[in-house]
Amino acid sequence: MTPRFRLIAASAAVVVIAFAGCSAPDSGAGASPASGTDEGGLSGTLTVFAAASLTGAFDELAAEFETRHPDLDVAPITYDGSATLATQLIEGAAADVFASADERNLAKLDDAGLLGGEPEAFATNVLEIAVQPGNPLDIDGLDDLGDEASARPLVVVCAPEVPCGTAAAKLLELAGVALTPASEEQNVSAVLTKVRSGEADAGLVYVTDIAAAAGEVDGVPIEGADAATNVYPIAELAGAANPAAARAFVEFIQSREGAAVLASYGFGSP
CATH class of the missing domain: 3.40.190.10 (Periplasmic binding protein-like II)
Structure with a gap:
């Protein structure tokens, strides 16, 4: 793991605190009042790459995120194996956010200088x-x-x-x-x-x-x-076309609402 990685603490009490700290009002978690007409100030398009095992949960979360930000369009999420997605991003594919099913493949992007924010663990799976x-x-x-x-x-x-x-x-x-x-x-x-x-x-x-x-x-x-156990990290990417939306989406995934949706699909807390 590279020095940039900051994992959420393992104890349940700290996880609850972390989720609570990342939560946001109904207008949208972590949104920056940059542009657009919705209360969170997000507009444009958000592009997300995510591990295939996240398909159901992230489709639901993306739909909720769009509802909270009516001026923002979340493009259909690109799902595949984390190694395949990491390779595509390193080779020049454009995305705002990457959610991996392991730390190793997200660390490849860190080594390539492609991360625009600190990776955060948000789920586990076995x-x-x-x-x-x-x-x-x-x-x-x-x-x-x-x-x-x-x-x-x-x-x-x-x-x-x-x-x-x-x-x-x-x-x-x-x-x-x-x-x-x-x-x-x-x-x-x-x-x-x-x-x-x-x-x-x-x-x-x-x-x-x-x-x-x-x-x-x-x-x-x-x-x-x-x-x-696989630990799932997420991060916004360097050069993201929509950095404000990327940061807000990462925070939303870590929020109490995000954790609840992930838990409903069987994911554990990091």
Whole structure:
């Protein structure tokens, strides 16, 4: 982690204080009275890049942010694996805000001088095993996915450079399980899609993805999953076309309202 990173304190009491301090009145959190006619003074367009696992939560949060700032347009959020998004930004893609599923990929932007503000941790997530509804292969844990498993299910995982892939590799190593996946995907949504469609028997995804699948897959908890907890940081980007909106959006994500929405999708507090 680079020296610029400032993580929100781990204790629940401090997290509550942090969220309360970042909250804002109904007109919009952290808005600067720069331009526009809404009370918060935000206008123009806000462009956000975010990890694929944030899709449902960030779509809801972006809609609420637009409601609070009627002169501001939040462009359709670009979702993908954090490593893919970081590479696109380093190669010149334009965005105002980046929310990563891990600190490592946001640190790449810090190293490249592309951050316009201090990264802030706003959520956590852990992995679970996604299986077919009813769990027909009776998968109970990582041991049932490995090369030595009697059923030898078709298992898909995220690629190693993707945060969910890094977490999966760590958990498999800790469990002493050797796994040869059927495929390695570039984001967690692709892993879930393969299990949902029946192309795979199981996949390692986040608990939030299984919750969002609403019964299309079942989830099998992984013993010791918190050993590979992913911490999600967010930051405004240097050269943002709309820096006032970027800062306000980052603060809104950290607000009590933002935390409540994230919790409703299964995310934990940092």
